[in-house]
Amino acid sequence: xxLQRFHHTRYLILGMLFLATTLNQADxxxxxxxxxxxxxxxxxxxxxxxxxxxxxxxxYVIGQIxxxxxxxxxxxxxxxxxxxxxxxxxxLAQAGIGWVDASYAAVTLFALRFLMGLAESPAxxxxxxxxxxxxxxxxxxxxxxxxxxxxxxxxxxxxxxMGWLTHTYSWHMVFIVMxxxxxxxxxxxKATVHAPDIHPWVSQQEVRYIEAHGALxxxxxxxxxxxxxxxVWRRLRQLLSQxxxxxxYLGQFGITxxxxxxxxxxxxxxxxxxxxSILKAGFxxxxxxxCGLAGGLLGGGFSDALVRRGHSLTFARKLPxxxxxxxxxxxxxxxxxDSQTVVIACMGIxxxxxxxxxxxxxxxxxxxxxxxxxLCGGLFNTIGNIAGITTPIIIGYILQATGSFNGALVFVxxxxxxxxxxxxxxxxxxxxxxxxxxx
Numbered sequence: 280x281x282l283q284r285f286h287h288t289r290y291l292i293l294g295m296l297f298l299a300t301t302l303n304q305a306d307x308x309x310x311x312x313x314x315x316x317x318x319x320x321x322x323x324x325x326x327x328x329x330x331x332x333x334x335x336x337x338x339y340v341i342g343q344i345x346x347x348x349x350x351x352x353x354x355x356x357x358x359x360x361x362x363x364x365x366x367x368x369x370x371l372a373q374a375g376i377g378w379v380d381a382s383y384a385a386v387t388l389f390a391l392r393f394l395m396g397l398a399e400s401p402a403x404x405x406x407x408x409x410x411x412x413x414x415x416x417x418x419x420x421x422x423x424x425x426x427x428x429x430x431x432x433x434x435x436x437x438x439x440x441m442g443w444l445t446h447t448y449s450w451h452m453v454f455i456v457m458x459x460x461x462x463x464x465x466x467x468x469k470a471t472v473h474a475p476d477i478h479p480w481v482s483q484q485e486v487r488y489i490e491a492h493g494a495l496x497x498x499x500x501x502x503x504x505x506x507x508x509x510x511v512w513r514r515l516r517q518l519l520s521q522x523x524x525x526x527x528y529l530g531q532f533g534i535t536x537x538x539x540x541x542x543x544x545x546x547x548x549x550x551x552x553x554x555x556s557i558l559k560a561g562f563x564x565x566x567x568x569x570c571g572l573a574g575g576l577l578g579g580g581f582s583d584a585l586v587r588r589g590h591s592l593t594f595a596r597k598l599p600x601x602x603x604x605x606x607x608x609x610x611x612x613x614x615x616x617d618s619q620t621v622v623i624a625c626m627g628i629x630x631x632x633x634x635x636x637x638x639x640x641x642x643x644x645x646x647x648x649x650x651x652x653x654l655c656g657g658l659f660n661t662i663g664n665i666a667g668i669t670t671p672i673i674i675g676y677i678l679q680a681t682g683s684f685n686g687a688l689v690f691v692x693x694x695x696x697x698x699x700x701x702x703x704x705x706x707x708x709x710x711x712x713x714x715x716x717x718x
Contacts, residue, residue, distance in 0.1 A: 288481040289413040289489065293422050295472050296406050299363060300429030302464055303402050304542065305437035306370045306395065306457050307335060311546045312441040312561060313450035317376075317388075327385065329675025332543040334389045335396035336667025342400025343664065347657020348511060355405040355412070355653070356472045362405070363468055365398035367461025374454035403640065404656030408498070411644040411652050413475055415492030417586045420596070423641035424579020424634075430538060431571035431634060438546070438568065442561020474498075495649045514651060517717035518658055523646065524712075526705030530600070531639045531663030533698030537607055539670040540691045541567070541630065544684075552684045553619055563623055567630035574634025578603060582638055592645060593709045596638055597702050603636025607695040614685045636698070639663070648714050666694070 310317070310332060349358050373391050376384055406426050414422040437457070444452045473479070475486055475496035490496050518524055545567075549560040578599040585595035610629035613622045639659070647655035670691075677686040 288478060288485060289418075289422075289475075291480075292409060292413050292472060293425055295468060296409060296422075296426035297429050297432075298464060299359065299402065299468065300406065300426045301432045301437075302363075302429075302457070302461055303366070303399055304430045304433035305441075306366060306461065307399075308433060308438065308542050309370065309373070309441060309453050309457055310335075310392065311543050312438060312557070312564075313445055313453055316445065316450050316557070326672075326675045326679050329671045331385065331389055331392065332671035332675075333668045334392035335399075336539070336664055336671070338393040338396030339400050339667060340661050340664050342397045343404065343657040343661035344511065344515070344654070345657075346401035347404045347653040347655070350401055350405055350408055350653030350656075351651060354474060355408040356468075356474060358401050359405040359409075359472070360465060360468050362398055362401045363461060364465040366395050366402075367458050367465065369395040369398060370454055370461060371458025372454075374451045374458070376451075400660075401657075403660050404653050407640045407643045407647075407656040407659075408652045409472075410640065411495050411647065411649070412498050413489060413494060413496070414644075415489050415494050416592070416645065417492065417583050419493075419644050420582035420586070420638060420641045421576070421579035423638060423644060424575045424582075427579075427637045427640060428572045428575035428634065430542075430637075431568040431575060431630070433568070435565045435568035435572060438564040439562045442558050442564075445561075446556075446558040495652075498649050498652065511654065514654055514717070515658060518655060521712065521717070523706050523709065524655075524659075526701045526707070527639065527642050527646070528659055528662040529705065530698040530701035531659060532666050533604070533694040533696070533701065534633065534637060534639060535663040535666040536670050536694035537629075537633045537691055539667045540674070540687070541571075541633075543671045544674050544687065545626075548684050548687075553622060555619070563619075566623055567626040570627040571630035571634035574603065574631035575637055576634075578635035578638060579641065582641065591708075593707075596642055596645070596709055597706070600636040600638055600702050601699050603632040603634065604695040604698045606632025606635065608632075608692045610688055611692045614688055632695075642709060645709060646711055648712050648717070650714060 346358070346362075369391055373388065373395075376388050376391070407423070410419060410422050410426070441453045441457075444456060475481055475489065475494070486496050546557075546560045546564050549555045549563055550557060555563060582595045582599050585598070586592060607629045609625050609632070612625050616622050616625065640656075643656050643659050644652075673690060674687040677690065678684065680686075
């Protein structure tokens, strides 16, 4: 039977990237939703909970460079499949923490979160690699914003679900449901996601179109046929010698600090500082998250529209990023507000701004040499996700020292300011590099 050829297969791929990213972020956020009952169950303090929150990020950072090299060697679709399957199994395993001896439970939870982070490490570099392979330059901003918006849908849909599961059943059920959903996604991924030049459903017209407009559909095949003899450490030094890339990396560190505040401490903030129930906090987390989803889609679409209208890639990417980070600093007003409704509104504006400015992966796809896109994405995500280690721990110490979230919000807003400074004064013109530029 002859397969039907489609002219917009890239949107199927984008849909799968969106679903995978949504589940990825939801699995990271499981601990934030169940953090309060788990803290009591295991006898953790705020600093201890902060360290457990950071476990995922330690492994995630460590795995970025090896994960990027695996992507460049074996291709994004295959590595991503194993990533989804493994992180889902480690999520499922966390349901058993309650049956571990109390003296070992915290260490076991840290270890499982660490292994989950290691398994997830190729995911976002693979997103960037698949976006570069499937999407033309003038569609790449929206594509990157769309899969990045999975961050917000994870909170918008799964946070209420996980809050309800915790309230109705127990925190164990959260890990069971999320782990099973991930395993199911792995089967769907295997059937639907392949590189453009070998995808059984794609039309040749679409392949020619995306290649003519800036996509790199054969990057995996070309990488396998041309050996890169330069060592990974030399490549990393070369990348870090590029001022444009250093500015992008610093900017991502600032954006990721906001991400991890929302993924880890934000639900706890609503429970402990704003005196909401776990169930209500789960639903209230969803409102800012949906604002972030709207901001992400708007920022990507707006950036691509600027490119199509003839504006430079530099202007088209920087304007939404800087504007979005300025809006994110609105959360500082929460330190002076008492109304839960107004606090959620301010957090909604801040989350909208974070979504608007979350174009870092589009910039990576715009700038990386095609032969080492995975490595470039891995380095970008390594530096960005150091914030996943520092943010939970720093906020934990701030809470221990002050007993208040006020200093935590100041810290998060300062990180947004770092992104603004990086893109305005460090990055300079945004353009694609070649391997010759790195010599």
